[in-house]
Amino acid sequence: MTDPVIQTVTPTTHDLGDFQVRRVMPSKARQMVGPFIFVDAFGPAQLDIGKGMDVRPHPHINLATVTWLFEGAIDHRDSLGTFSTIRPGTVNLMTAGRGIVHSERSPQEERAKGPQLYGMQTWLALPDGREEIDPAFEAVADLPVIEDHGAKATVIMGDLWGERAQTATYADTIYAEILLAPDGSIPIAADADERAVILVGGEAQIGGVPLTLFDMAVLAPGEAMTLSSRTGGRVMLLGGEAFASRRHVWWNFVSSDRERIEQAKADWSEGRFDAVPYDDEYIPLPETPKTVSYP
Template sequence: MSRLEEAVEQVITPTTHDLGAFEVRRALPSKARSMVGPFIFVDQFGPGSLAIGDGMDVRPHPHINLATVTWLFQGAIDHRDSLGTFSTIRPGQVNLMTAGRGIVHSERSPQEEREAGPQLYGMQTWLALPDGREEIDPAFEAVKDLPVVDDGSARATVVMGSLWGERAATTTYADTIYAEIVLGPGGRIPVEAEADERAVMVVGGDAKIDGIALEPYQLTVLKPGMAMTLSSAEGARVVLLGGEAFATRRTAWWNFVSSSKERIEQAKDDWRNGRFPEVPGDREERIPLPDVPKTVTYP
């Protein structure tokens, strides 16, 4: 058995959407795999710059039975939701929006970003909520005081869960790990083995896991139970994510995730017929229910 076969369970090449000024790369869900730990949706976007006066405008849209996690490397995004929340997401702050039984939100570039030419570079991920907690009350939190592990050549921010002896204050509903790792030239950091499922994605530079080269933007799912070392010759930015493996299957359709297909059908009908709440300060438009969604899980 080769070292690659020993250390790596699966490599997922994302579907890439070229939006002109930047690219969005969707690794999950894919035909090859639906989830890594509780993560059922993994989008990486940028780096990219929009023209002065332009901006990102994701109109109000609904979610159920999941939590969204927004993490930026560059730029800023204004978040509004149907709870009345307004939050400007910036690097170093994680936004966790819990949809539970239902929430609506929008994401737009702040005015000062539009005036300067918005920078877009970061991650948008969704966590499936565990059995018995899918229909909890919707909630929102923005956490800025996140633990950082830094040895001078490797700097890791723990976004969710416990890693390297540190624990983030961010709420977790199932066992979850999530971190941004910035390696300097020659930098190294251990990747712990405790999580049921783990994956890494290089989002800038070059990196290896136990000497195996990682292709940029591919989601590399690591074999469980093995302690490994992440390293870089020239410097890199890497995302580590994973956690508890779900025993019950989750289905994703558009912006809805659930263990029940009937619940997703109900959410479709509710959005179609205006039964979700509105977003204060962003009521003028919304994304209509698609006939064929871009986000689906596969049999």
């Protein structure tokens, strides 16, 4: 039998003081899985009273951000005038397209009691011909939930287990949160070009291969397999259509064209992006960003 896991990517951990962020992509080991080009798991964390997440306004181009929370809440504001409080069970999809600016902060009521933070931040590269679409935002709470054999799976994006999420997709995309009870299991279909799983809590195996907490296990293409747990676990499934053309990453910018990224850098430095209403702070363009693509 083919090994169900063809690659394991260990995250780089960034300690932000009050909580940790574990980044598995982009990395030297792996650039993309389907349209996913950036994958962070942040937390779990319990912050002190009065503290919170404060990600000041910053720009994006040629991508869509997907925020999914297990615990806590985040206030999202963007240059379209959107205000949305992200909570567990609702997916926030922000499409940058030709350019958007947003901020992410802990709500005041969360700060008053000491915020919890635990969730996933991922970016999807936009496909050829759609990188410069108009920016957009949506929050989708009515998501399909499948329960069987001690597993509860929420379909965040795409078609899985005979159900389709209402969340917009720009390329073929699958994304789901899977909660496994002790001795629970769920089949993982072979339909997507590329698939990966990330254990974000507890214990689980894929095709009998144990998963390591926060590592990304890239699955063998074309192979149906079973995700299971002896004692209970939480797993993210992600993937979709393999991109034929290269994507470059520099800071918060993704594009098939390096010159487009240089233009975005100049636009941000010179104040040509739209502002976020009611949030007049901003993150300056870094000299050396932590997020880059690799040759």
